[in-house]
Amino acid sequence: MESLKKVSGKPELLLSTQHSLCPGCGEPLALRTILELVTELELRDRTICVCGIGCYTAFPGIIDVDVLQALHGRAPSVATGAKRVLPDRFVFTLQGDGDMVSEGLQEIVHSAARGEKFTAVLLNNGVFGETGGHMTTTSVLGQRTKTTMATGRVAEQHGWPIRIADVIAQLDGSVYVARGGMHTPAAIAWTKRILREAFQVQLAGTGFSFVEILTMCPTDWYVDATETPDWIERNFTPTYPLRILKSP
Amino acid sequence: MPRQPATVTIDVETCKGCELCVPVCPPRVLVMSEERNGMGYRYPVLLEGCTGCELCAKICPDFCFEVYRGAAVA
Amino acid sequence: MTRVLMEGSHAVAEAAIQAGCRFYAGYPITPSTEILEYMSYRMPQVGGVCMNAESEIEAINMVWGAAGCGVRAMIASTGQGISLMQEALAEMANAELPCVVVNMKRGQGDYFQATRGGGHGDYRHLVLAPHTVQEAVDLVQLGFHLADRWRNPVDVLGDFVLSHTSEAVAFRPLDERDLPPKTWAATGARGRPAHNVTPLGAPEKLRLNPGSHFAAIAAKLPRIAAAEKRCETGFLDDAEVAVVAFGSPARFVKYAVHVCRERGMRVGWIRPITLWPFPDETVAAAAAGLRAVAVFEQNAGQMIDDVRLAVLGRVPIVEIGGISHDHSGFGVGPALEPEHIIARITDVYRGQAAA
Numbered sequence: 001m002e003s004l005k006k007v008s009g010k011p012e013l014l015l016s017t018q019h020s021l022c023p024g025c026g027e028p029l030a031l032r033t034i035l036e037l038v039t040e041l042e043l044r045d046r047t048i049c050v051c052g053i054g055c056y057t058a059f060p061g062i063i064d065v066d067v068l069q070a071l072h073g074r075a076p077s078v079a080t081g082a083k084r085v086l087p088d089r090f091v092f093t094l095q096g097d098g099d100m101v102s103e104g105l106q107e108i109v110h111s112a113a114r115g116e117k118f119t120a121v122l123l124n125n126g127v128f129g130e131t132g133g134h135m136t137t138t139s140v141l142g143q144r145t146k147t148t149m150a151t152g153r154v155a156e157q158h159g160w161p162i163r164i165a166d167v168i169a170q171l172d173g174s175v176y177v178a179r180g181g182m183h184t185p186a187a188i189a190w191t192k193r194i195l196r197e198a199f200q201v202q203l204a205g206t207g208f209s210f211v212e213i214l215t216m217c218p219t220d221w222y223v224d225a226t227e228t229p230d231w232i233e234r235n236f237t238p239t240y241p242l243r244i245l246k247s248p
Numbered sequence: 249m250p251r252q253p254a255t256v257t258i259d260v261e262t263c264k265g266c267e268l269c270v271p272v273c274p275p276r277v278l279v280m281s282e283e284r285n286g287m288g289y290r291y292p293v294l295l296e297g298c299t300g301c302e303l304c305a306k307i308c309p310d311f312c313f314e315v316y317r318g319a320a321v322a
Numbered sequence: 323m324t325r326v327l328m329e330g331s332h333a334v335a336e337a338a339i340q341a342g343c344r345f346y347a348g349y350p351i352t353p354s355t356e357i358l359e360y361m362s363y364r365m366p367q368v369g370g371v372c373m374n375a376e377s378e379i380e381a382i383n384m385v386w387g388a389a390g391c392g393v394r395a396m397i398a399s400t401g402q403g404i405s406l407m408q409e410a411l412a413e414m415a416n417a418e419l420p421c422v423v424v425n426m427k428r429g430q431g432d433y434f435q436a437t438r439g440g441g442h443g444d445y446r447h448l449v450l451a452p453h454t455v456q457e458a459v460d461l462v463q464l465g466f467h468l469a470d471r472w473r474n475p476v477d478v479l480g481d482f483v484l485s486h487t488s489e490a491v492a493f494r495p496l497d498e499r500d501l502p503p504k505t506w507a508a509t510g511a512r513g514r515p516a517h518n519v520t521p522l523g524a525p526e527k528l529r530l531n532p533g534s535h536f537a538a539i540a541a542k543l544p545r546i547a548a549a550e551k552r553c554e555t556g557f558l559d560d561a562e563v564a565v566v567a568f569g570s571p572a573r574f575v576k577y578a579v580h581v582c583r584e585r586g587m588r589v590g591w592i593r594p595i596t597l598w599p600f601p602d603e604t605v606a607a608a609a610a611g612l613r614a615v616a617v618f619e620q621n622a623g624q625m626i627d628d629v630r631l632a633v634l635g636r637v638p639i640v641e642i643g644g645i646s647h648d649h650s651g652f653g654v655g656p657a658l659e660p661e662h663i664i665a666r667i668t669d670v671y672r673g674q675a676a677a
Contacts, residue, residue: 004316023264045512061525069520081387225266
C-alpha cells in the first residue's frame with residue numbers, strides 16, 4: 001500500500017479545523033466548498049470575504065483570505081463599499097438567514113437592485129443559530145423554534161417565510177441566482193457547480209450574483225445529525241427547492 | 249479487495265460524533281467506535297474495503313478525513 | 323493663495339476631496355444634503371465613488387467597507403441620521419477604522435451625541451467644531467489626518483448657518499508625511515498573511531477576548547486626549563466674565579463680546595475647537611481669573627457639563643443659551659440675534675443672572 005497518494009484533505013485555505021460549531025453543522029461544509037473554489041480559481045490573493053454575524057462568525061479566524069467583519073445584516077453594504085473602491089478584487093459576503101433576510105433584508109435587496117458586482121452567499125438553516133435557535137424570516141411554516149415552540153410557525157400569528165432568492169431573482173440588477181444545499185454529497189456537488197457559476201459572473205464583471213445554501217442545524221431542529229438530510233427534504237426543499245432561479 | 253487500493257485517515261480527536269459519515273459511505277466501511285475521544289465523542293473506525301470515493305471527507309463538518317488512493321490494479 | 327467663494331457644505335465636500343477622500347456615501351437630509359449633491363458630481367471627476375444610499379444605516383456601512391479597504395471615506399448627515407448610524411459608529415472605533423463623519427446639526431443639541439458617543443460601549447470619536455467655513459475646510463482636512471493617525475472615526479460638527487453660508491476659502495494641504503501606510507487594510511492577501519479587519523478583536527487561539535480588545539481600544543483615549551485638545555480664546559487678559567461657545571454661535575458670541583467691550587465691560591470668550599477631547603485645562607486656567615463663566619449654546623445645556631467638570635466649582639457657571647429654532651427646526655433661531663446675546667452677557671456681567 002506504499003503507493004497511495006493523498007487525494008483529499010482539509011482545504012488549503014483552512015488554517016484550522018478546530019472551529020467550535022455543533023456536531024453535524026452544515027456551515028463548515030459550505031466553507032469547505034467556497035475555499036476549494038477560491039483555490040481552484042486562484043483567487044486567494046485578491047479575495048475579500050465580508051462576513052456577517054452568526055455561528056459562521058467563527059470562520060474569519062481560521063481562513064487564509066482577507067476578511068472584513070461586518071455588523072449583523074450589513075455585509076452587503078460593506079461589500080458594496082469594498083467592491084466599489086477595489087473593483088478588481090473578488091468580494092463575497094457570507095451571511096446566515098437571520099443576518100441577511102431578517103436584520104439585513106433592506107441591504108441585500110438594495111445591493112441586488114443596484115447590481116453591485118459582488119457575490120452574496122446565504123447560509124440558510126431557518127433559525128438564528130448563534131442566539132439559540134429563534135425564528136427567522138426563512139423559518140418554514142410548522143417549524144418549531146425557540147420562539148414558536150408550542151405550535152411551530154403558524155401563519156396567522158407569525159406570518160409566512162420570505163423566499164429571498166426568488167425576491168432577488170425578480171430584480172433587474174441580479175444576474176445569477178441559485179440555491180443549493182449541504183445535506184447530501186449530490187447536493188454538495190450541485191452547490192459547488194452553482195457557486196462556481198456565481199463566482200464566474202463576478203469575474204466577468206456582469207453584475208450581482210447570489211447563492212443560497214441550505215445548511216443543516218441538528219441542534220436547533222431538535223434532531224440527530226443523521227436525520228438532517230431527511231429533515232431538509234421533508235421540511236425545507238418544498239419551500240426552498242434546489243435550482244437555478246436566474247442565469248445570464 | 250477493491251481494484252484500486254485506498255484508505256482514509258481519521259482525526260479522531262477532532263471528531264464530534266455526528267455520524268454523518270457512516271450512512272454516506274457506499275461500501276459501509278465506517279462504524280462508530282465504542283471508545284470516546286478527549287471531548288467525549290465516539291468517532292468513526294475504518295473497516296476493510298475503502299474505495300477512496302471521498303464522500304466521508306466531503307460530508308464531515310470537522311474536516312477529519314484525509315483520503316488516499318493508489319494506482320488501479322487489474 | 324487662491325481663494326474660492328463657496329457655500330459651506332460645498333466647501334466641506336471639496337476639502338474632503340482635496341484631502342484625498344475617494345469614497346462618500348450619504349442620504350439626503352437637511353442641512354447636509356448639499357454635500358451629497360456636490361459629491362455626486364465631483365467624486366467621479368477625481369475617480370472616486372459617491373453613493374446615494376437608500377438609508378443612513380446602509381450609507382455608514384458602505385463607508386465601513388471603503389475604509390476597511392484603506393480608502394479615505396466620509397459621510398455627512400444631521401443629528402437624526404447620525405442617530406440611525408450609531409451601531410456602526412460605535413463599532414468602527416472597535417474595528418479601528420478611520421473615517422470622517424460630518425454632522426450638519428440643527429441647532430446644537432447633538433453635543434452629547436457627538437462627545438459621549440450616541441452608541442454602545444466605551445468609545446469616543448474625536449469631535450472638531452469649526453465656526454467659519456474656512457475653519458471647516460481646515461478641520462475636515464485635519465479630520466482625515468487624525469482619523470488615519472489614531473485609526474478612529476473623527477466627527478466634524480457644522481450646522482445650518484455654516485452649511486449655507488458662503489465664504490472665500492483657501493484649500494491648504496496638510497503635511498501628512500508622518501502618517502504610516504495602511505498596512506492593516508483588507509485589500510486581498512497577495513504576498514502576506516490574511517488580514518481580519520474586525521470590531522471583535524483578533525481571536526487568540528481561536529477564542530475571542532473581547533475584554534482585552536475593548537480595553538486596548540479604550541487605552542487609546544487618554545493618549546488621544548493628551549495630544550489633540552484644541553481651543554481658542556480672546557480678551558482673557560483683563561476679563562472678569564468669559565463666554566464659552568462652540569460652532570457658528572461662537573461667531574455671534576465673538577461679535578457680542580466685541581460690542582460689550584465697546585460698552586466698557588471686561589468680557590472675553592473661550593471657543594473649544596475639539597469638543598472631544600474637551601480642552602478642560604484651557605477652560606480651567608481661564609476660569610481661575612474670572613467672576614463668572616457664561617455658556618452660550620443652542621440646547622438645553624450640554625457643553626455646560628464639560629465646562630462644569632473643568633471648572634470644578636471654583637467659579638459660578640451661568641447658562642445664557644437655550645433651545646432656539648426657526649419654524650423648520652433647523653436651529654436658525656432668535657437666540658442668534660446679537661442684541662439677545664449682548665443682553666444675556668450684560669446680565670451676567672452685572673451680576674443679574676442666576677448661576
